[in-house]
Amino acid sequence: YIEKASIPGAIVECGVWRGGSMMAAAAVLKELGSERRDLFLFDTYEGMPESAAVDCDYKGNSAKAWDSIFPCDASRAEVEANLGTTDYDKSRMHFVQGKVEHTIPKQAPEQIALLRLDTDYYSSTKHELTHLYPRLMPGGVLIIDDYGHWNGCKQAVEEYFREKSVKILLNRIDYTGRMAIKPTRPDSCSR
Numbered sequence: 161y162i163e164k165a166s167i168p169g170a171i172v173e174c175g176v177w178r179g180g181s182m183m184a185a186a187a188v189l190k191e192l193g194s195e196r197r198d199l200f201l202f203d204t205y206e207g208m209p210e211s212a213a214v215d216c217d218y219k220g221n222s223a224k225a226w227d228s229i230f231p232c233d234a235s236r237a238e239v240e241a242n243l244g245t246t247d248y249d250k251s252r253m254h255f256v257q258g259k260v261e262h263t264i265p266k267q268a269p270e271q272i273a274l275l276r277l278d279t280d281y282y283s284s285t286k287h288e289l290t291h292l293y294p295r296l297m298p299g300g301v302l303i304i305d306d307y308g309h310w311n312g313c314k315q316a317v318e319e320y321f322r323e324k325s326v327k328i329l330l331n332r333i334d335y336t337g338r339m340a341i342k343p344t345r346p347d348s349c350s351r
Contacts, residue, residue: 169271282312
């Protein structure tokens with residue numbers, strides 16, 4: 161979509177785990193004969209950081225309980241090796257290590273065509289939206305992986321769009337994921 165619609169900007173993912181989503185993006189871009197987009201992979205590359213009380217799943221289970229069942233740690237070396245299998249231009253891959261609250265906005269691109277948020281928690285999701293959604297180009301794609309599963313993520317998304325008076329339709333991907341196209345009309349979106 162972003163290639164056919166000529167949406168300018170990078171592909172950005174916050175919370176990459178093992179890099180599967182970015183591997184898919186790189187593979188599709190290669191298949192389309194386009195390696196001009198930068199890929200930004202923001203992650204701690206050390207697992208999930210501490211969570212807050214609001215960070216529980218839709219059933220009320222704490223994030224800490226989930227971390228013990230399903231650890232989300234993958235090293236930067238592992239993710240780089242996984243992305244390397246795509247043969248996408250390595251100079252276009254940017255592995256940004258650290259909490260997003262410390263690396264964004266300083267290390268984020270100015271223009272984003274596709275923004276995928278998968279850091280699960282309230283504080284990280286709110287921070288990502290605050291600093292990255294304004295950089296998402298009109299007509300660009302927003303994917304929020306954990307909206308339906310993590311209460312903190314959902315709260316951050318709803319607060320952000322309410323506070324900014326942004327009217328946006330979040331389309332359901334599955335029980336947890338939501339996707340939207342950033343409105344192109346200037347009066348329907350404010351920074």
